[in-house]
Amino acid sequence: MKRIVLSFVPLLLASLSLLPVACFVPEDGTDGGDGSVVVQDASVDASSLEISNLGPHEIAEAESLTVQLVGDGGVPAYVWDRVSWDDSLEWVAVGKFTGVLQGRARTQTFGPRSVVIRLTDSQQRSIEREVLIDVKGCRPGQTTFCMFGESSGVCKEGIASCSNGTFDGGPCMEPDGGATPSDEFELCGAGCQGCDPRISSQCVEGVCVCGAESPCQNGEECCSTDGGRACSDLKHDVQNCGACGERCIPFAKGTVACEEGVCTFGCSPGWGRCSPEDPSVPGACETELFNNPQHCGDCATQCYPGQDAGSVVYSGNCTAGTCEKACVTGYADCGGNAECECPPPAVGDDTGTAYCGGGSCQVTCDDDGRLCDGACFKWDSRTHCRLCDVTCPANPPNTVTNSTVCAPGGCTGTCLPGWENCDGSWANGCEVYVDGNEASCGACTGGTVCTVGFTCSGGHCLQDCGDLGNTVCEQPSQCVGCDLECGPPPINCPMCCS
Numbered sequence: 001m002k003r004i005v006l007s008f009v010p011l012l013l014a015s016l017s018l019l020p021v022a023c024f025v026p027e028d029g030t031d032g033g034d035g036s037v038v039v040q041d042a043s044v045d046a047s048s049l050e051i052s053n054l055g056p057h058e059i060a061e062a063e064s065l066t067v068q069l070v071g072d073g074g075v076p077a078y079v080w081d082r083v084s085w086d087d088s089l090e091w092v093a094v095g096k097f098t099g100v101l102q103g104r105a106r107t108q109t110f111g112p113r114s115v116v117i118r119l120t121d122s123q124q125r126s127i128e129r130e131v132l133i134d135v136k137g138c139r140p141g142q143t144t145f146c147m148f149g150e151s152s153g154v155c156k157e158g159i160a161s162c163s164n165g166t167f168d169g170g171p172c173m174e175p176d177g178g179a180t181p182s183d184e185f186e187l188c189g190a191g192c193q194g195c196d197p198r199i200s201s202q203c204v205e206g207v208c209v210c211g212a213e214s215p216c217q218n219g220e221e222c223c224s225t226d227g228g229r230a231c232s233d234l235k236h237d238v239q240n241c242g243a244c245g246e247r248c249i250p251f252a253k254g255t256v257a258c259e260e261g262v263c264t265f266g267c268s269p270g271w272g273r274c275s276p277e278d279p280s281v282p283g284a285c286e287t288e289l290f291n292n293p294q295h296c297g298d299c300a301t302q303c304y305p306g307q308d309a310g311s312v313v314y315s316g317n318c319t320a321g322t323c324e325k326a327c328v329t330g331y332a333d334c335g336g337n338a339e340c341e342c343p344p345p346a347v348g349d350d351t352g353t354a355y356c357g358g359g360s361c362q363v364t365c366d367d368d369g370r371l372c373d374g375a376c377f378k379w380d381s382r383t384h385c386r387l388c389d390v391t392c393p394a395n396p397p398n399t400v401t402n403s404t405v406c407a408p409g410g411c412t413g414t415c416l417p418g419w420e421n422c423d424g425s426w427a428n429g430c431e432v433y434v435d436g437n438e439a440s441c442g443a444c445t446g447g448t449v450c451t452v453g454f455t456c457s458g459g460h461c462l463q464d465c466g467d468l469g470n471t472v473c474e475q476p477s478q479c480v481g482c483d484l485e486c487g488p489p490p491i492n493c494p495m496c497c498s
Helices: none
Strands: 029-031 037-039 050-052 057-060 064-068 070-072 079-085 100-104 113-120 126-136 143-149 155-161 202-204 207-209 221-225 228-232 254-259 262-267 312-319 322-327 352-357 360-365 370-372 375-377 399-407 410-415 454-457 460-463
Touching: 050 126, 057 064, 360 370, 360 375
Parallel strands: 057 126
Antiparallel strands: 029 037, 050 070, 064 100, 079 113, 113 126, 143 155, 202 207, 221 228, 254 262, 312 322, 352 360, 370 375, 399 410, 454 460
16 A cells, blocks of 8 residues: 655535634633633532534545534633544544644545544543544545655655545556655655664655765664764764763763773773772772872882892882882893893803893893803803813912913913923923923923033032032033132133132
């Protein structure tokens, strides 16, 4: 069945009885100024309320109905209400203070149908009466507007002609001048089925829209905004959270969000609610968290000066929401969280420092030291001389202080007087007593060979003088015996007998 929209001024049936509104002012009453009657005499009979002009009233399909109901008795002013109605007369309305029935007939009723009207006087006394209305079929040649939906989804206004007493017997035709798109919310869109108020706000050119856009999709609804109407995600829109118009209202230094249609509240960065109120209830974020040692970063964190059990030292200050901390000397942080997880190297005979290199913990030794097996040693360390695997001998024989040292050239030592390290190894120390070596007196090689009668002493070949004197002459010399005076140079006799 086509949905009919009427757009002409109907003629009243000859049988339609129109009665004027009756307003009576009794001799003992006064006009209330708004059409009501103020009763001033209790002798007025207020018990016999009645309604007249109840019909049946005949009207043709697509014509307008205007019927004045008349109230009588009781104590005016009257109030009129529609209590119930036949489904075919849903279009009938009654004026609340006028008692005028009006509306435009949609389809014939095939006999009288009733609308129940209640009349109430100023004393709250009321009666209910049925008003009968009989909507006849349309007259031959009568036309009315109708609506038809195009395949494009646009609802347009056409013309229907009366056929066999009804407008439903024929098609809804496009007028000669072209059909006009509908602008009626209830008659719009595909099939002229009307717009869904949840996703649309108006009918424009026969199409349902929300604001100026297409109807809402994906669960969104058409809500009012500052700029008119627009689609809103009710699960996440703080202006329309859970339902259109339900705003999540922010508070001082606070934030709001809509999560699954429920307003949630939080604090702006650097602020918190550290008072004992329920944190889920909107309220002031009164506590500063960025530079507050008592509430550093959150309500529960306090900053105390001192060192933890590991490698972190705290100053007691709060900066950017974090308790200030630094690494103990030698430690380093490589994770960006000031946890100082990089330890310094172990101490051999030198110290070192940790640092972060290439995203991982690294160490370096002080004073150009060497890192050997995780510990730092100086370059001249006796136990790690120049290289990690070189150890200078301890307690080599015939050396000063019975020890060796690490020199730029490697391990070295100092021989006791008269001793030399002739094989170059300090493992056996100064193994040759050159001051008493007659084969090479005074040197490892190339020393003086002491002849018979001479001994090597103090690195020199000396002749033993026995009882002849207390000194001896050194070989070679021109002094051939003891107690002989050595002449001056060029006589080569550096030591002479006396």
